[in-house]
């Protein structure tokens with residue numbers, strides 16, 4: 001580990017393996033995330049980033065390895081139990097509840113989510129996060145009538161309303177125009193300053209360099225570099241992976 | 249969730265007033281001599297409200313489209329019939345036992361479909377149908393239960409307080425309907441209901457934000473089964489001659505789906521509206537001697553509702569309640585004062601109300617919320633949305649093939665049995 005923190009990790013993973021048929025989508029990944037950290041998780045398309053999120057959130061069952069969230073083993077837990085422990089995620093392609101309004105989408109997340117802390121009032125809690133992500137103005141619209149950018153913000157708002165300790169953002173900033181992107185980066189920073197530990201999956205290097213003190217670089221399901229962003233990006237393996245010559 | 253938000257005092261007051269007023273109706277009938285037939289008619293309305301609401305809290309709320317209503321309804325019917333006719337039980341204690349039997353059937357079915365195999369929407373619908381038909385076949389062939397000859401249910405004892413059989417059915421039917429509606433209302437406004445709606449839209453995402461999806465599906469399935477079975481048990485008294493065709497035929501499933509889709513599956517009162525409307529139409533068509541045409545009318549209503557009111561009547565009514573309600577009142581009062589019987593007047597009231605509900609907005613620009621509730625996109629590839637729209641189409645097809653008995657679809661053999 002090249003992280004300088006000495007405290008124990010909030011989220012600690014060892015030897016994670018997930019295969020699809022013969023394909024090793026995640027292949028022996030070790031990964032530690034510390035309290036209050038914003039970590040970049042990068043790698044070429046198909047390198048296993050989304051699969052990592054899927055196994056950590058319990059969407060997919062792990063083939064091998066251990067996951068400890070604040071000391072609790074989560075690899076055999078159902079996804080809703082993992083959410084109760086304070087893990088939340090967004091989806092690369094937004095998946096709002098289609099017949100619920102924007103507000104109701106966030107409210108239902110506030111109803112459930114982490115078991116600690118419980119919101120005093122679900123309606124107020126939802127309103128708070130709608131304002132936080134800037135969707136209060138379209139709160140009573142249905143998800144299919146708002147813009148893609150807004151749907152991505154809804155992913156964020158819904159995840160935040162579950163009161164997470166660890167938040168995975170799967171390309172939540174992809175496909176935004178420069179102004180929306182600046183807003184998104186600012187938003188992630190503000191989430192970080194609330195004390196939430198964040199894993200940012202992103203393609204745009206500028207965003208990663210802007211947001212993260214530490215990077216984890218995946219290629220073919222394996223960690224090929226980890227540490228300071230500039231140092232990571234100079235490593236041979238990373239350069240080759242990004243130039244498409246991954247077999248070297 | 250605080251109690252005042254689930255039960256605003258004013259809402260509770262309205263519920264109480266309506267319940268008490270309806271409880272007084274048989275007494276008023278005794279004094280004023282308004283036709284006894286109205287009580288029989290209202291019992292059937294209550295029966296269908298209970299059945300449709302029981303279906304809707306499962307299938308409308310969670311999106312798991314069930315064709316197996318008869319498994320619970322018939323289970324309850326046979327429970328009361330067997331306990332009453334063979335073991336001489338009083339009527340009242342058979343009803344909780346029927347509810348338990350229905351809950352048990354639902355619980356076991358739920359374990360099979362939700363735990364052993366995670367079934368997609370269409371397969372779930374087929375599986376529930378298979379459970380109903382399978383239990384029907386078991387009862388049909390197993391002498392201990394029926395054996396294929398049917399069972400005549402004699403007069404069962406019940407407290408004198410409840411009056412004659414018609415009044416007793418009325419009071420108990422009303423009480424069951426109120427219990428079912430209250431359950432639907434509370435669930436819709438609670439955290440539980442929010443979780444079910446999330447399951448309906450995208451079950452995987454629901455689970456990921458912390459909804460205990462398995463527990464919730466099992467719970468709502470069990471409650472739905474208990475309500476349907478208690479109501480089926482009471483209905484055995486009305487039907488009198490119980491056979492597997494009555495208990496486990498397709499009719500109940502077809503009608504609860506029809507009523508819920510027409511009324512609207514998103515709101516607790518959707519099935520209520522659908523049940524009142526369809527029972528009234530069915531009754532008046534039969535009364536006017538157009539029993540055969542009833543099927544065509546119901547098919548037309550269903551087509552209109554699926555094409556123009558995708559959230560059912562209730563979704564539209566919530567948006568602009570006043571004009572249709574006024575239309576209903578005008579139509580009802582107008583025909584009633586003109587000397588028509590109350591049910592006929594109600595039918596005209598509903599016709600006027602429906603026309604008002606349908607027509608004016610169609611000339612206005614499309615409004616977003618028209619489609620709310622009816623068109624759960626759900627089919628996110630994982631089938632968890634349980635294909636609500638497919639369900640409607642399935643409803644069409646089966647409804648079209650069904651021979652629907654006009655005045656009381658639940659008891660097709662009534663005339664032969666009595």
Ligand SMILES: Nc1ncnc2c1ncn2[C@@H]1O[C@H](COP(=O)(O)OP(=O)(O)O)[C@@H](O)[C@H]1O
Pocket residue numbers: 020023025043044045046047048049050051052
């Ligand atoms: N559900 C799945 N079934 C089969 N293969 C999958 C599945 N999900 C992902 N994969 C494969 O696993 C690899 C990693 O995919 P993914 O985690 O989505 O990559 P990334 O998010 O880094 O672009 C890819 O080769 C992808 O095709």
Ligand SMILES: [Mg+2]
Pocket residue numbers: 049050051092
């Ligand atoms: Mg991905």
